[in-house]
Amino acid sequence: MKNTILVTGGAGFIGSHLVEALAKEESSTIIVFDNLSTGCLENIPSQENILFMKGNVDSEVDVAHLFRSFSFDYIYHLAAVASVSESVQQPLATHRVNMDGTIYLLEFARAQEKKVRKFVFASSAAVYGVEPTLPKTENSLIDPITPYGIDKYASEKYVTSYSNLYGLNVAVARFFNVYGPRQNPASPYSGVLSILTEVTQQVNRGEAAVFQIFGDGEQVRDFVFVEDIVQGLILLGRKVESQANTYNIASGEKHSLRDIIATYETLLDMMVPVAYNEKRPGDIKYSYASIEKIKKLGYQPKFSISQGLEKYMENI
Ligand SMILES: NC(=O)c1ccc[n+]([C@@H]2O[C@H](COP(=O)([O-])OP(=O)(O)OC[C@H]3O[C@@H](n4cnc5c(N)ncnc54)[C@H](O)[C@@H]3O)[C@@H](O)[C@H]2O)c1
Numbered sequence: 001m002k003n004t005i006l007v008t009g010g011a012g013f014i015g016s017h018l019v020e021a022l023a024k025e026e027s028s029t030i031i032v033f034d035n036l037s038t039g040c041l042e043n044i045p046s047q048e049n050i051l052f053m054k055g056n057v058d059s060e061v062d063v064a065h066l067f068r069s070f071s072f073d074y075i076y077h078l079a080a081v082a083s084v085s086e087s088v089q090q091p092l093a094t095h096r097v098n099m100d101g102t103i104y105l106l107e108f109a110r111a112q113e114k115k116v117r118k119f120v121f122a123s124s125a126a127v128y129g130v131e132p133t134l135p136k137t138e139n140s141l142i143d144p145i146t147p148y149g150i151d152k153y154a155s156e157k158y159v160t161s162y163s164n165l166y167g168l169n170v171a172v173a174r175f176f177n178v179y180g181p182r183q184n185p186a187s188p189y190s191g192v193l194s195i196l197t198e199v200t201q202q203v204n205r206g207e208a209a210v211f212q213i214f215g216d217g218e219q220v221r222d223f224v225f226v227e228d229i230v231q232g233l234i235l236l237g238r239k240v241e242s243q244a245n246t247y248n249i250a251s252g253e254k255h256s257l258r259d260i261i262a263t264y265e266t267l268l269d270m271m272v273p274v275a276y277n278e279k280r281p282g283d284i285k286y287s288y289a290s291i292e293k294i295k296k297l298g299y300q301p302k303f304s305i306s307q308g309l310e311k312y313m314e315n316i
Helices: 013-022 060-069 084-089 091-111 147-166 192-204 226-238 257-268 305-314
Strands: 003-008 028-034 050-054 074-077 118-124 170-175 177-179 211-214 223-225 245-249 274-277
Touching (some): 050 060, 084 091, 084 147, 177 226, 192 211, 192 257, 223 226, 223 305
Parallel strands (some): 028 050, 177 223
């Protein structure tokens, strides 16, 4: 069946992998809507069934133009200021993108004549905050501690309320720590594994580089390979059972930063130079997910940390 699929933030790290996977279905047309603030056109595969429209999700004029130009079967909303630290530095500017942007999209989606088959929202494990009970299930206490986490949670509530109030088909995904090709290491706010990867490349080129660890390196995370996130997102789009529901998407594995560095050393047959720094205020020591809920929809992570890192190394 022919589908028109909107991916906001489709020029970014995760969005571009989603676009690539969705575009394999030749009968689908993928519309990438992105302002290229952190994403770039090179991330988007050049294929006939992928169209790009530049615009801001936080501009009513731009979103109106988008919905005048196309009528969508599926909407994956990933555009956001994805940096927690930036949200702390610029709470109001972040809020306009991460919260107002979500409401503009919801408004135009509900007003669309053709019924949207699913609106999938990209949320984050940041909504859980620092409460220590683990693993995080979808019913764990919600206590976000940054503007980023607060806007993600408020957006989640808007998204699910649009199902209850207006009958929009929706689902919410909470990503844990995502890694993989095209994650930009240049930003100081980037995922830790893109920075670690960059350091190993610099060392291999003979440049002086040291990986900075904040704290003792024993902090534990659930690192999930980007293709598993894509698998989960597509599932949430397709399954009727995901209607108005919220799901963690993660690997279900937990690894300390020191474990990860050891895995890099084995994979690349090198020593990674590291330096230890004071723990950063607000850093969470342990965070990992229960993925039992999304597994019931058929989700099965395909990448262990070493398989994911191996594929990452092959593709940079
Ligand atoms: N990377 C992770 O580990 C992680 C974890 C949890 C949740 N998320 C969420 O996943 C989504 C994608 O994140 P990512 O890691 O790919 O980050 P990214 O910065 O690579 O992607 C975000 C994309 O949104 C675009 N964008 C930003 N502001 C916009 C605006 N006002 N209008 C239109 N486009 C805009 C950017 O240009 C970029 O292409 C985000 O919603 C993020 O909050 C990411």
